[in-house]
Amino acid sequence: MKDKKIIIAGLLIFLIILFSPFLYNIFVNAGSAQPAPELVLTEKAKAAKECVRSTDYMTAEHMRVLDLWRHSVVRNAERIYVNSKGKEFTMSLSNTCLDCHSNKAEFCDRCHNYASVRPYCWDCHIDNPKEKE
């Protein structure tokens, strides 16, 4: 172990480089992180209390729900979704989801932008079904 000092110094430098992004955020850039966007609900969404599934599930897995919906509507010709409480919904992004969540810019876009996700839903689906023009 003649090179003990060199090896330890090397390891230390390696670890510092490895954790440099975290260290940078902790010491230099502290507190400058963008705050997570908060979810804005419309009056209608507030009144409904719960979406088609529990809020936790919808926050984490809404894309799975949408995937199931599109598959079921297009491929199986089934358009009605019965949730675990027995409530029925027409499976439609523009006509059902955006009926309550008519504030797409605040409800969808802010969080997607924050997480840098770019879903291509709105290339085809109408994003303002309730607005006049």
Place this chain on the structure above:
Amino acid sequence: MESSRRIFFKIAGLSALGLSTKPVLDAFAKEQAQDTLPEPQTQKGAEALIARQWAMVIDTRKFNSAEDMVPLIKACHKIHNVPKFENKRHEIKWIWEEEYHNAFPMKASKFISEKVEHTPFLVLCNHCENPPCVRACPTKATFKRESDGIVLMDFHRCIGCRFCMAACPFGARSFNFRDPRPFITKINKQFPTRMKGVVEKCNFCAERLAVGQMPACVEASNGALMFGDLYDPESEVRKLIKTNYTIRRKQALGTDPAVYYIV
């Protein structure tokens, strides 16, 4: 017991470990509890129209000129957000008119009746029982729906390769060379548009059948178009096919079109 201090630490350690598993077990228990709720289900609407194979009969005797077909085409293109391109090479069409010798090239004889020669025929996707476009599609974006025989497109999955357009002998498919949105006269907000780079075609109004309505063109046709289940002997279309002489487009190709023409 000797060295009781050592044993004491062992037992204390094990107990601490045992206690630490409680939150984990709790989490599992919670997950189990959630699973007891029934899984969400999907189902057809109560008023949905059901058939084994949807088919259409077009009574060409009831059309006297191209103007008679305009309201049908308009009705379809309006509710489905079909764009209007001036450039013919970008044209998108779901239902349109075609001269007899183009619609029925294998049936065009040398000297045919004036009316047949000069009145256009209404043509659309034939929703073939043996659709070549479905076989050509590499992503299964186009498929023959088991439940009702409609040849449908899943625009989410279309990659725009246009193999289906090459495979379709009826020219029933159009490609979106440009973003269609700016070219839609008035957007129907109940129905999606398409995006650049996907193929589109008539969907036999699958979205209307699902809520108990007849296709838009049938509704606008004043009885010139009939729609029903080809495999129901009591259906309107079967009765018409039984009592009238009907032809189908390019029948010899074996695609088995589901659109019948009374001539």
